[in-house]
Amino acid sequence: MNSKAFYSLSYGVYIVSTWDNGRPTGCTANCAAQITSNPATVMVSINKDNFTNSCIRDCGYFAISVLSETSDPSIIGTFGFRSGKDFDKFSQVSYAIKDKMPVLEDCCAYIACKVIDTMDTSTHTVFLGEVIGADTVQNATPMTYSYYHNVIKGKTAKNSPTYQADENEPQVSANKYVCPVCNYVYDGNTPFEELPDDWVCPICGAPKKVFQKR
């Protein structure tokens, strides 16, 4: 089996959100799809180790915020490389309540759903949701997972369905600085040492001081 074949499947980049006893929480996901249009039904796949998974089970509802190519890429890291159990992810972003669900403002569309079925795999739960509300938010091109990888140079979190250990080994030439949280490799024109002290990883928001020289 050549796992590179899996890279050829196309995905988007989404923030899947829900409620944790009245507090908004969520995580980054790349696997969301419409399953039928009558009635409108969509699915998302969420790792069982993600705090968001248990919150969706308890709450019975979830929302998908569809990131666009112009969305701030740090959103992906905020929601993708930390647990919402002890970190208030929504304190880092602007959001609104739409159809009773927390939805990011920096996205191109949202879809709010009521869970109607689930399917378990060894590591992930597929949540099937009947759509209770949906709308466009910003007129922008949806971010594809390919764009995230190839243009933003983003990496895959270990809890993602598409995580591959080898893909996450940063290909680093001499004197590159690597984020230890999300494996982002800094390759900007400004020498890393000259970046301001308050510079943070554009993917996950980790501070400059934790970057490691390779």
Added chain:
Amino acid sequence: MNSKAFYSLSYGVYIVSTWDNGRPTGCTANCAAQITSNPATVMVSINKDNFTNSCIRDCGYFAISVLSETSDPSIIGTFGFRSGKDFDKFSQVSYAIKDKMPVLEDCCAYIACKVIDTMDTSTHTVFLGEVIGADTVQNATPMTYSYYHNVIKGKTAKNSPTYQADENEPQVSANKYVCPVCNYVYDGNTPFEELPDDWVCPICGAPKKVFQKR
């Protein structure tokens, strides 16, 4: 609910194939995703009215051929706008048997699966498959559904999860020729009347003579 929000979800373009009592058959699909990597597991969503759906249930196996931007777009129509019940779709394409499954040669990768679970919705079945084999086929960029719509100008079959009636109403100016099978609108530089008699619809393969002037 604004169903335009659903357009923001990202998909690929796939041919999902299986066996019908020893005869290869299949259909076009846009919803395929990796659900977990341990063990490698993928899902596809197939309309219950599709002949391929019942064949996958009976056979217990399916394969995904991932179309690329360079794949012949007529493959999409051959597999998407006709039923495999009484039409031998695979007689129209080059294919090989890989991991005991029929796989297109004009694709960038394939994934062969054994069905391990199903989830039913009102119109579609989600098939969950453990991967039994996968490989790259051609070094090419996977075709996204967005590319199919925006570059190839393809339409959505009525059995697709993402079908929207209004989207399929062709936006036709005067003297345009429309394919009655798949709604493809001819907009080439050569006047339609001057196309050769053996010209066929690039999406579904319908002959020139059935095109209708609008």
